Amino acid sequence: xxxxxxxxxxxxxxxxxxxxxxxxxxxxxxxxxxxxxxxxxxxxxxxxxxxxxxxxxxxxxxxxxxxxxxxxxxxxxxxxxxxxxxxxxxxxxxxxxxxxxxxxxxxxxxxxx
Amino acid sequence: xxxxxxxxxxxxxxxxxxxxxxxxxxxxxxxxxxxxxxxxxxxxxxxxxxxxxxxxxxxxxxxxxxxxxxxxxxxxxxxxxxxxxxxxxxxxxxxxxxxxxxxxxxxxxxxx
Numbered sequence: 001x002x003x004x005x006x007x008x009x010x011x012x013x014x015x016x017x018x019x020x021x022x023x024x025x026x027x028x029x030x031x032x033x034x035x036x037x038x039x040x041x042x043x044x045x046x047x048x049x050x051x052x053x054x055x056x057x058x059x060x061x062x063x064x065x066x067x068x069x070x071x072x073x074x075x076x077x078x079x080x081x082x083x084x085x086x087x088x089x090x091x092x093x094x095x096x097x098x099x100x101x102x103x104x105x106x107x108x109x110x111x112x113x
Numbered sequence: 114x115x116x117x118x119x120x121x122x123x124x125x126x127x128x129x130x131x132x133x134x135x136x137x138x139x140x141x142x143x144x145x146x147x148x149x150x151x152x153x154x155x156x157x158x159x160x161x162x163x164x165x166x167x168x169x170x171x172x173x174x175x176x177x178x179x180x181x182x183x184x185x186x187x188x189x190x191x192x193x194x195x196x197x198x199x200x201x202x203x204x205x206x207x208x209x210x211x212x213x214x215x216x217x218x219x220x221x222x223x224x225x
Binding site: 056099 | 218
């Protein structure tokens with residue numbers, strides 16, 4: 001079974017721009033969660049989607065948003081990029097909600113200049 | 114607030130020895146815990162999980178112990194190998210399944 005895939009793997013953007021990241025979960029998994037990983041803050045939860053509905057949201061500003069499609073694929077969007085948004089963005093999928101048996105993708109490395 | 118922290122930021126062991134990585138959590142209502150391994154340049158890899166109604170769970174070469182009395186979680190790796198070198202994270206699911214909170218991570222270094 002293929003794992004979680006994320007595209008693109010690397011991205012360089014300029015401050016003020018917006019970015020969309022994509023995640024394809026493991027086949028059969030209906031839940032997708034997003035995380036931001038930085039050296040200073042570690043791994044921080046962004047949001048969780050299950051059956052196209054956002055179930056939970058972390059403590060991030062409204063510039064961070066996401067959605068899930070009927071095929072369970074998910075996208076997250078960051079608008080008005082700031083330098084501090086430079087991070088590794090990780091997507092994880094699980095069969096159902098609430099993070100049971102959650103598996104991560106390789107991440108998208110976003111650099112904001 | 115909720116937090117998960119690790120007692121040791123780095124751990125160095127000899128190949129073949131057993132490793133123990135520790136994690137403390139502050140939310141006594143947390144009901145699910147996961148250990149992840151992250152190698153450089155890769156996403157976290159699921160190792161093993163445990164629910165709060167269990168004290169111990171074993172996998173292949175790994176054992177997770179949960180002590181709810183002192184809010185402590187540990188990961189034991191038997192016969193540690195060079196391929197086990199990585200950063201290990203514990204994560205707890207907050208009460209009511211709200212979100213997954215990660216610890217800061219422990220870097221395990223295995224000396225051949």
